[in-house]
Amino acid sequence: MAAGRAPILTPRGDDFPRWYQDVLNKAELADNGPVRGTMVIRPYAYAIWERMVAEVDARIKAAGAENAYFPLFIPESYFQREAEHVEGFSPELAVVTVGGGKELEEPVVVRPTSETVIGEYMAKWVQSYRDLPLLLNQWANVVRWELRPRVFLRTSEFLWQEGHTAHATEDDAREYAEHILHSVYRDFMVEVLAIPVLVGAKIAQERFAGATNTLTCEAMMGDGKALQMGTSHELGQNFARAFDVGFLDEHGEQRICWTTSWGVSTRMMGGLIMAHGDDAGLRVPPRLAAVQAVVLVVRDEDGSVTAAAGELVDSLGRAGVRARLDARVETGFGRRATEWELKGVPLRIEVGPRDLAEGQVVVARRDDGAKVPVPVAELAARAPGLLEEVQAAMLADATERRDALTTVVDSVEEAAEVSATGFAVLPWRLLDDAAIDLLGRSAVTVRCLQTPDGELPGGAPADELVAVCARSY
């Protein structure tokens, strides 16, 4: 940011929630919708979401699941069939009572999640063990009425993918739920988002409504609070029984399936902002960025700089870099540089008449602010490597910050204290109901259980597990 100017954003240290809101507005990411709790995702943010979708979708397909689409509207009666599910979701439902000008005979629910309706179709499509596993996914909008909405983090409508699978055995279902958590979610979050998420299992009280086991990816935000970035659920036979999803096994016996569900959402956009943002705005990791490099014409008297900058954009494109030209010379250079800084574009390539005369451009890294001159002739060849350097630096940086905010403790009192500003890791056996209540009074929850070396609990004995506690979004 140019010296001497008033900060464009509220500094994070002053008021983190307000900084977050400022980033949403000033970087033109999102607005509140007219109906309470809904949001408008603006083009720059939506392009980042499209990149998230592409990267997650490729991993889902590699995991063997196929995309499909199920209806937005679900008969209210479907929710009654799984007792915990209806109890968990009833307070959040939006209900359509009028259609085509008439009161409906049976009200329909706007899907908050699709286990029920997909269960109904799984029952039709699965007959034999040969039809298993059935691996489905859908990209869709869902609605959960929010009383305390916050854009991207908790909205009444959000965009997500929801995977739904049916398996012949409990082991198959467990293995697949874990595979999704590791190979789709954690891999995407670490490798693309550059966010070093923890993995673990939720405690019973924090499970998805109707699940027998909920696995989670938990990230550390810039203010020391945790964010649940994605979950993968074993649903046991709860939904399969409720919707009669069964199959004839190899021996001709009729059996009930084991199902899973798993999802990540536009909430990850909030995680991106809060994990990587700084007082100058958003910072987008290069592998995620829809715009990886902006070529900025500093000034131009005769069109020659713009022409040269345009050629640079083309040559970057040929080198596989997602580059964009900013030749809006009628707007001051400083203002535009600040705008791209706000938007977190990884590389800002500044091209002015003097630079060109010297056969070079100035490359500014968004992650650490470093500026280096690069010969014009070398730019396209060097940019991909530089972007990978930025990617690695951002992950290293986020990992260091998370580790600095993580404290291993051996009492509930210490856990309550350090959880105010980060992750507290303590032996799970210390957390009886009274201890969980105590933490709850400081708005601290158990984010997940894991083995001491950070793996999923799997079959490990409960008294060997650690609980990771934090305040959270």
Next chain:
Amino acid sequence: MAAGRAPILTPRGDDFPRWYQDVLNKAELADNGPVRGTMVIRPYAYAIWERMVAEVDARIKAAGAENAYFPLFIPESYFQREAEHVEGFSPELAVVTVGGGKELEEPVVVRPTSETVIGEYMAKWVQSYRDLPLLLNQWANVVRWELRPRVFLRTSEFLWQEGHTAHATEDDAREYAEHILHSVYRDFMVEVLAIPVLVGAKIAQERFAGATNTLTCEAMMGDGKALQMGTSHELGQNFARAFDVGFLDEHGEQRICWTTSWGVSTRMMGGLIMAHGDDAGLRVPPRLAAVQAVVLVVRDEDGSVTAAAGELVDSLGRAGVRARLDARVETGFGRRATEWELKGVPLRIEVGPRDLAEGQVVVARRDDGAKVPVPVAELAARAPGLLEEVQAAMLADATERRDALTTVVDSVEEAAEVSATGFAVLPWRLLDDAAIDLLGRSAVTVRCLQTPDGELPGGAPADELVAVCARSY
């Protein structure tokens, strides 16, 4: 289809609507949803829809529009602001009256289209002529309550893209609406779907509710009925006035924008089925197909055929062909061949032990049923060219069928007669209100107005235009 077996599908000539329903079921394309009028899009059909999205999206981006996302829920009051719009859409609205367990103070409408809510945000984002044109698009689900639903063609919920743009002048808006119709919609439909659509303008009675001009792409189906495949609307200043979308022009004068909107939807899936399907099932044009070639292991004693077939799939993939392996040798070859025929995969590559011994495979074209032996070593090199041949043949075939079903007439009586089974083209000046009523009694409507050489009316005098009439979906 194997000789002597009962047909899997009702023949088109016997009962076209039933044939359509049979294709949906037997090719595993889609099911009815549990709430009347909704649909479930199954993986094979959804993969085709994803290809439609990718191809249309690339053209939209090339036209300069950016994707964004606006809320599903729109306050009921927004619809009141544009008189024709509310009148047109009121009978089709789904209304949420309960949210989070409580009666809502203002009911919210589930979007049937988003001109209103997007108008609200355009008003915030557009200030100066420098902000124009504002070119937005969103991929979303919309809801229009349907009394006579039919999967893909008329469903209470469907998937679509809706483009919304704001311009400084009427000419700019008109030019952009026409550009979308030609360069996005017609180009995609002709070049990718292999459907030779007609372009033209709707008559006033058939315009989108709130539009000043509706441009359309109209296709001919296998039963002689027309299908509206996509529309692009000039909205004049109707929505801009209602939502106060204005700007300061170059001279500092406050002015009102001119807006457009345009969309294509999952209805195109219905068009694909009905334009190209035959009595053996779907036929998917290669450029659209999610699976362009299936490599079918005829039988395999020792795994060697499957291994060779797998290598063929890999080599086809390297040649840019979207290929899939079918090595389910426990299922009869005939049954599997019929399945891929039903699904309309353009090339079926049959590999058996004897073929391999002879160093060849048999390539069966879905479009015309031709089977030719191809040396294994040449397959990957020849497949892309063969796919382009199939693509061209399908377009030529569809064009020939459409032309055979198009009759130029010079009286309303003749138009009523030939419209029963195809397009009637007659001078627009013959169609006064009484004539349109007469046609209406045979369920014939004016699909579009165009110049005699098939172009958009543009500024051509009304008495030089022709009206294309047909029965339609």
